[in-house]
Amino acid sequence: MNKIDKRLHFLLGKVKEECKKVKELSDYELKNKTNEFKRRLLAGETTEDILPEAFAVCCEADYRVLGMFPYDVQILGGIALHLCYLCEMNTGEGKTLTATMPLYLNGLTGKSTILVTANEYLAIRDAEEMGQVYKFLGLSVKAGVNRDTNEKLDNETKKDVYNADIVYTTHGALGFDYLINNLVRSKEDRFMRDFYYVIIDEADSVLLDSASMPLVISGSPRVQSNLYGITDFFVTTLVEDVHYTLEDKKVWLTTKGVEYVQRYFRIQNLYGKENYDILRHVVLALRAHFLFDKDIDYVVTDKGEMVLLDKSTGRKLNGMKLRGGSHQAIEEKEHLELSDEQRSVAAITYQNLFNLFPKMSGMSGTIADGKDELLEVYHKQVVVIPPNKPLARKDLPDKYFKTSEEQFDAVIKETVKRHNTGQPVLLIASLISDTEMLSKLLVQENIEHSVLNANNAFWEAEIIKEAGQRNVVTVATSMAGRGTDIHLGPGVKELGGLCVLGVGRMNNTRDERQARGRAGRQGEPGVSIFYTSLEDDVCEILGDDFLEKYIEKDKHISKRRIKKLINKSQKIKSESSVFQRKSSVDYDSVMQRQRTIMYKTRNDLIDGKNLDENVLVQIVGNNIDEFFAKHKNVDDFLMNRYILDNLSYRLKKLSISTADKKEYLKQYANRAFNDKKQLLGKRFSEYCRLCTLSALDEGWVEEVDYLQQLQAAISGRSTAQRNLLFEYQREARISFEDMEKSIKKAMIRNILLGEVSFGKDNEMIILYP
Numbered sequence: 001m002n003k004i005d006k007r008l009h010f011l012l013g014k015v016k017e018e019c020k021k022v023k024e025l026s027d028y029e030l031k032n033k034t035n036e037f038k039r040r041l042l043a044g045e046t047t048e049d050i051l052p053e054a055f056a057v058c059c060e061a062d063y064r065v066l067g068m069f070p071y072d073v074q075i076l077g078g079i080a081l082h083l084c085y086l087c088e089m090n091t092g093e094g095k096t097l098t099a100t101m102p103l104y105l106n107g108l109t110g111k112s113t114i115l116v117t118a119n120e121y122l123a124i125r126d127a128e129e130m131g132q133v134y135k136f137l138g139l140s141v142k143a144g145v146n147r148d149t150n151e152k153l154d155n156e157t158k159k160d161v162y163n164a165d166i167v168y169t170t171h172g173a174l175g176f177d178y179l180i181n182n183l184v185r186s187k188e189d190r191f192m193r194d195f196y197y198v199i200i201d202e203a204d205s206v207l208l209d210s211a212s213m214p215l216v217i218s219g220s221p222r223v224q225s226n227l228y229g230i231t232d233f234f235v236t237t238l239v240e241d242v243h244y245t246l247e248d249k250k251v252w253l254t255t256k257g258v259e260y261v262q263r264y265f266r267i268q269n270l271y272g273k274e275n276y277d278i279l280r281h282v283v284l285a286l287r288a289h290f291l292f293d294k295d296i297d298y299v300v301t302d303k304g305e306m307v308l309l310d311k312s313t314g315r316k317l318n319g320m321k322l323r324g325g326s327h328q329a330i331e332e333k334e335h336l337e338l339s340d341e342q343r344s345v346a347a348i349t350y351q352n353l354f355n356l357f358p359k360m361s362g363m364s365g366t367i368a369d370g371k372d373e374l375l376e377v378y379h380k381q382v383v384v385i386p387p388n389k390p391l392a393r394k395d396l397p398d399k400y401f402k403t404s405e406e407q408f409d410a411v412i413k414e415t416v417k418r419h420n421t422g423q424p425v426l427l428i429a430s431l432i433s434d435t436e437m438l439s440k441l442l443v444q445e446n447i448e449h450s451v452l453n454a455n456n457a458f459w460e461a462e463i464i465k466e467a468g469q470r471n472v473v474t475v476a477t478s479m480a481g482r483g484t485d486i487h488l489g490p491g492v493k494e495l496g497g498l499c500v501l502g503v504g505r506m507n508n509t510r511d512e513r514q515a516r517g518r519a520g521r522q523g524e525p526g527v528s529i530f531y532t533s534l535e536d537d538v539c540e541i542l543g544d545d546f547l548e549k550y551i552e553k554d555k556h557i558s559k560r561r562i563k564k565l566i567n568k569s570q571k572i573k574s575e576s577s578v579f580q581r582k583s584s585v586d587y588d589s590v591m592q593r594q595r596t597i598m599y600k601t602r603n604d605l606i607d608g609k610n611l612d613e614n615v616l617v618q619i620v621g622n623n624i625d626e627f628f629a630k631h632k633n634v635d636d637f638l639m640n641r642y643i644l645d646n647l648s649y650r651l652k653k654l655s656i657s658t659a660d661k662k663e664y665l666k667q668y669a670n671r672a673f674n675d676k677k678q679l680l681g682k683r684f685s686e687y688c689r690l691c692t693l694s695a696l697d698e699g700w701v702e703e704v705d706y707l708q709q710l711q712a713a714i715s716g717r718s719t720a721q722r723n724l725l726f727e728y729q730r731e732a733r734i735s736f737e738d739m740e741k742s743i744k745k746a747m748i749r750n751i752l753l754g755e756v757s758f759g760k761d762n763e764m765i766i767l768y769p
């Protein structure tokens, strides 16, 4: 037993001792423990000190309210979660109940305690079901999402939600709320407390699979660029390996390609700042043509709309847009009407979101597969909790086929065979098109079945519940592979439990283990088999030409060879995902550093931190110095222009010498500043704060948008000679400095040129220049 396991078992022993004592308490006494714990925490005891007792109280409440007493392994898991490890517990071991203990303990601190689950259905279900326990013990609990995902919660409701002792929500809702909470303009509109403790359910899916897709809040549309059409055509004239290189799902221009762009667009240096827009559009068009495939990455609907597909589940991602112009570039390639290109107002990745929690933990049935990456990126250790009962599921060896035709044929034969005995069968495929094909073949065999590839987690979960009944056949995309609890109907155990048939190699082994994990829950019997072929989506990475050679009609190829090729493809695929995620961490750390500074400054301003007037005067002076540095000859016309644009709408001649123009402007500015100060009296500092906030937001929104685009543009530069990350960091630093300068200008302009009036509650209304 290693050191961590020893500590967990030691604490488990303590909890079990306390459990014996707690059993004797009346309901009233048990509930009263919550107040006692809160008092003791306030008096200086730590959560670790009270862990054994608090866990015991929660176990007893779990039993009295839900009829389930946590097993020892669940208590172990709960302790590991409290100690902020990432916890692997087998699928079906009861992670939902496990989480009640650490959530209760951390909820006692009065600090924000949150559990994020994979979808709205689970968040609402768990808040309701597990919520009964917390309510019984006197803690409040809320779900942070609505049943109807289109219906958004308003800020007042959100305040109520995030003030609850324990919150169940989804990672998406939490991320967006965090961003929205940092866009508010006044203290009263804030609805979130500082983060404290989080448990991430299906942590590998959130921290790894969803990690590189940032959450982005979009604002007003950008003016539509007319470069999409030209660059789209231009890209069709390029020759592979002469003008561009395509490798491992990446594409970039060769030196010859760069020269060709320069000739074609008649520009000197494609990488010069002045040609940034051309570079960006060429890169976008290259990616649209060579990295995005119709019917695999996206579909075009009858209405002529491009809709993205989720590669791991095959779902249509309605309403989801690629960022930084990629969406429009693909629309252009497909000759569709271009949708509005929205500016990014705020963005964050999950990695950075969860790193904001001083205490972060997670659980999943399949997290140990990613343990090295999790340690490297999140500095988090994975702890594997043994199952309560030994696993009785039989995971049979994968079956290998040359073509998808043979593969589907074999799956259907196996389904028919098992179905004839009454055993329930769950077929899980990665792509929507595969589920449709399976369904067609089942109809031909006259087998009744349900197909789950819709976009509604509530509905899905209800149907999948039936999947364990006698004679039931269910076809689903891998979205049914996580978090769904399939109970066996009467007599099914005797038939061997649920049979999971996986169709096609998945992108990583974790998804496969999740799919198998629908069977054999809680030590029940079950069976799983995967059917794979060279035409599986993962094998695409080997290249069409290469594959065609093998798939040719009459050519013989041994099963061993097929197995080798498929294993290799999955390995390449998951390694390239790891690489992509690591590079997205590096890129995002730049934005994270900037965001930390900006949010801190913003929060200080919203919280009423006053600006030092001397500093303001100094900024005015610096702005003027910079103006003179930029313009060698400042004549009267330029001077007046500067005054009108920055200092005052009314030009008046001051009775001081204009011999030293710089000095004259500084005096002018000082007077304007003092006039404003006099006009506003006591409310001057509040006014300055609001003006600064407005300038800050304007600058930051531009920067966020720019960084999003910069990342897209940079990724298309030749990787051979350049360190892309380094270039990105350098350009990001320059743009941050530029932003600081423009914020300083805008804040002074706002202060000196802003028009103030007062509303009926005497609130300040400012019309910014």
Ligand SMILES: Nc1ncnc2c1ncn2[C@@H]1O[C@H](COP(=O)(O)OP(=O)(O)OP(=O)(O)O)[C@@H](O)[C@H]1O
Pocket: 068, 069, 070, 071, 074, 089, 090, 091, 092, 093, 094, 095, 096, 097, 364, 365, 482, 483, 484, 485, 517, 521, 522
């Ligand atoms: N201590 C317990 N006593 C009795 N039943 C339990 C206990 N713990 C969990 N269960 C039951 O076990 C089932 C599986 O629980 P749950 O869905 O939380 O598993 P899971 O670990 O989240 O699975 P997955 O990894 O698939 O999400 C549920 O039906 C639950 O009611």
